[in-house]
Amino acid sequence: MQRTTMDLWVGLFVIMGVGALLILSLKVGNLNTYSAGQSYQLVGHFENIGGLKVRAPVKSSGVVVGRVADIQFSLETYDAVVMLNIDSRYIFPKDTFASILTAGLLGEQYIGLAAGGEDVMLANGDKIMKTNSAVVLEEMIGRFLFDKAADDDF
């Protein structure tokens, strides 16, 4: 086989390989939703995080604005401390409400941010003051049954 044809085929092979990697990262994966790592961190204290996981999405009005960076348990306040990496394109007022929600009935849990009305904005490292815990199904059913039983007695 001629040298030049071989070079051509190998060149095509490498281009196809690189193309396949690009397709994988852009079309199959979520590389296009990464914004070059420009983000800032917020902290939220939650009484109960339910099944929230690291890398779970942070959404506002359904749009992904960031991801959960880290989850820890605080020994000072005895609650869960959740670090959020928020895309620096999106800034939120100081009185933003953070709640842990569930996508669908059995879906994954995510953090929903509901913007408040204050003029001061949250900056890197700030703490979200208003948080809402995850809804734990067992607790809800338990409370419902308890209420029902109490109603029946009287």
Place this chain on the structure above:
Amino acid sequence: MSKRLIASIQGVGHGVIEYTWQFGLACRFFILILLKSTISLKRFGLVMRELYFVGVMSLIIILVSGLFVGMVLGLQGYETLQKFGSETAVGTLVALSLVRELGPVVAALLFASRAGSAITAEIGLMKATEQLSAMGLMAVDPIARVVAPRFWAGVISMPFLAAMFSVMGVFGGYLVTVVYIGVDAGSFWSQMQSNVDFHYDIVNGFIKSCFFGVAVATIAVFQGYDAAPTAEGVSRATTRTVVTSALVILALDFVLTAFMFRGVS
């Protein structure tokens, strides 16, 4: 009775020592290749030639099997997921299983049996016909001239082949579930994109295929170089390449998976 017992224990010991010996030889051979590959990487035309035979010629089998694996995944995934009413998640299922596991592993297995065996047979036959010793007499290092280019061709082409396998698989899954069964195309792609992470899934799959490339290439050239210089020896070495590669790929896959995806996030 006791003599037979001792003899059988001796047999076990002999086997263990033999395998350890082989493993040590393979590791030393690997380091030797790395040390001598500067020369062959400088003459990149040699690697280019092998890339053609090892990479380009494996394209057909990789692409066709990728397509079929993806189509089967799509069918089977749809069959199970529709019981839970979540058939749109089939895109995620196909993409994740291909990118994380099947792409690197099946591509490496196919690569070992298509290209690895050919490399072993070629080097083994060169040894059997004393071409390697002739090179040595002419002061041409056979490791730098024959072995290293084939090794590097295997290492370079493996990640590309695995990526193409995954892409073809995703395309096959798309064909079966969206075009043939009629799952909504929009949710197929969007579910896939929201669940396949670039760093966690794609980069880890890529790293896996790099490891497999190094393993298969090392085993193939070592078995060829180590083959007994007879017709029988070459045929045995070719078989050993395929068997050892398959075992090493699967075992290595478990180890890498255990490091990459521990289940704790």
